[in-house]
Amino acid sequence: MRTPTPTPRQKKTNTRSSTAAISEPLAKRPRLVLDEDPALLDADADPEIVFVGMRRMGPAPFNSPHADLTIRTLTDTTFMVHRSILAAASPVLAAKIASVAKNSTARQDTVVGQDFSELCEIALPESDFVVETLLRFIYPLPDPVLLDLDDLVDVYVAATERYSIAYATAALQRALSSPRFLDQDPVRVYAIAQRFALEELAKDATRSALKHPSDWPNYEEFRNMSADHYHSLLTTHRRIAREAAVCVASPFLFQRARPVMLANMSSRASVCSKSFTCWWEKYVERAKPVLLDTPTSDKVCSPAFVAGLATHIACQSCREALLTTVLPNGYIQLVKEALDALPAQHGL
């Protein structure tokens, strides 16, 4: 039994920056902004020098002096953006902006060294990271590259469930199906796909999960997935594993590859009391446990796996026969085709 490495989930902070495009954390880019609330001013202090609020400003280009909208995040960071761009990207933001613009009068906010007129402000219950990432999808900038699955889900939930940002939703779905996540965390991707009813992604993730043993950790994503979906993933993995083991143990493929084997053996290799099956018995013995664990052709059809058998075959003729298995139309090619076809037989 292999012991998988659990993927620890940590409490997220509000100023993470795990995207390639967001290379400079917000925390390194603070700016002082005068707080405009007179109730917070100390009456005894010199009004010309008292700063009662320290507010971070978003990075360029979300600090534009030509902005007509400010977004304030959960941690009081301000992003200075353009209403028309946000309204075009999100019907939810468009409605929010229209409501705020209607109720506000033209006013003047003062940022140290800069004046802005006719600014509207909306407060979004999001972390700095989520707001900045969404803005990078909304603005005509290169798509941010998310390196962490937790971060991706945070942004995806905001884009789909709270703001209906179609472009970000599509881009994040493409990111979820990238090898970065499918190869490393297929079971977590499967749970996420089921949570958001992404059927094709769930199939892709199920196929990728075959490359990993089924004794996966109790991932946090399972809490948002039904027991039915969990059961489906587990039973599919186990069924394909059993079928892969049966497939490799069947003499059918051996017999199909036998002509290629005999045609490519030298005349000296003509002595085997078991009709040149020594290598095949050893192959089945060593491949079955691998396939019951990870039912794909990746390991058992690799040159390294085949080469590793040679030292375990006493029969000299069968050691030579083993070499013929990697030839075109040889035994390994047939095994690979049979194993690779198994997921499709389960609708994957």
Ligand SMILES: [Zn+2]
């Ligand atoms: Zn033999």
